[in-house]
Amino acid sequence: MFKQLLLTIGLSLAAATVSANPSQWQHEWPKTNFSKSAISNWGEILSGGPPKDGIPALSDPKFKRASSERRIKGSEPVITVEINGDARAYPVRYLTWHEIANDTVGGVPVAVTFCPLCNSGITFDRRIKQGTLTFGVSGKLRNSDMVMYDRETESWWQQAIGESIVGDLQGVKLKQLPTWMESWDEFRTRHPEGLVMAEPDFSRQYGRNPYVSYDSSTKPFLYNGELPPHDIPALVRVVRVGDAAWPLTRLAELGTVTENGVTLSWTSGQSSALDASQISKGRDVGTVRVKNAAGRDLPHDVMFAFAFHAFWPNGTWMLGG
Structure with a gap:
């Protein structure tokens, strides 16, 4: 598996070097305004392999009580979000395969994100001055970090910094929320009646x-x-x-x-x-x-x-x- 992944990466790098040009992406991103960009060298944008939405972000995921969860092992990592008395755990076993969960916690629209290649788990407030956004996975990477996109304008966003780097919203920043990654045991001990994201209805090898x-x-x-x-x-x-x-x-x-x-x-x-x-x-x-x-x-x-x-x-x- 490791060797196959390295081969895929090598091919992706070679392909990206050839096609790192907005004109090559316009057919896939007809709504994206490539004239507004923080990118000085388009060669920084690489294909991660899957196409746009090839890694399916989640929206309004289902939840269950922590006390009723049996799939998740005690040491497994979860991203914990606690807002206005609403405590929720987002298992990394699911985010590894979906990378973004669009949800509302304690009345706040949030995007819970995880980029495996950077080990970066960040939660953002989805509200900006222009409205509330919903995020998807672009399939693109920059400095090995996930490039997200919003479904409203199809602007591109750098996950690590929470800022739009391409499109009509270029330069807009998301508010990062004070959430953290901890073990499932830690969450359920503190919040036995808290909520944990249920297994998504996709054919994935969750837990692997x-x-x-x-x-x-x-x-x-x-x-x-x-x-x-x-x-x-x-x-x-x-x-x-x-x-x-x-x-x-x-x-x-x-x-x-x-x-x-x-x-x-x-x-x-x-x-x-x-x-x-x-x-x-x-x-x-x-x-x-x-x-x-x-x-x-x-x-x-x-x-x-x-x-x-x-x-x-x-x-x-x-x-x-």
Whole structure:
């Protein structure tokens, strides 16, 4: 599987180099205004393999009570969204195959997103000045990160930064919400009567990881950019808060770190979604919580180091010492 994936990636890179031109995409994206763009080099946009909506985003997914869920193993990662007393878990076993869930939590329209190639799990408020958006998966990548699109204008959005990079909404930013990734055990212990996204009605091998051993490899997929400084391995997880990043290895060693006005804490018990063939059997990468001085959760992302460096080339590396 790993060799087949590498071959597919190589072919995708070659194809993207040839066809990295908006005129080649116009037939698939007739509503997208390519004249408005933040992209200086269209060669940065690569095909991830599947076409537009080839990875089907979810809208208004179904839910069940956490206490009644039997499929999900205790260490499996979920993205937790808690808004106005409404607590919901979005299992990564499903988001691996769908990447976006459009939902409404506590009265707030949200997009819960997961980019496997960057390990980036971010939740956005779908409301902007122009209205409420619904997101799909474009099939395109930039710096190995998912390019989303909104169904209303078909503008393209960079998932890692929550900003439109192509189209009528170019330059508009989404509000990132303070959600986090944790183990299923952690969520259901805290919210036994909370809601968990039910298995979608698609023919997918839910619970399987199609990117076996990815987060222990040395090279990112579909990425030609500069590697991180300070000899930090490209696929080390870092916790990004704003434009600063803390290596997860440092947090796992110390347990708790208070710097830059924030407190980051690490606890064991969460499986990597990008290690073993079964997500539940992935190695323990732990759970991170990020809070401000008042103890409130802060927006953050646990992403790979190469992706942080790609989108925040002048960002601050919180290495300690």
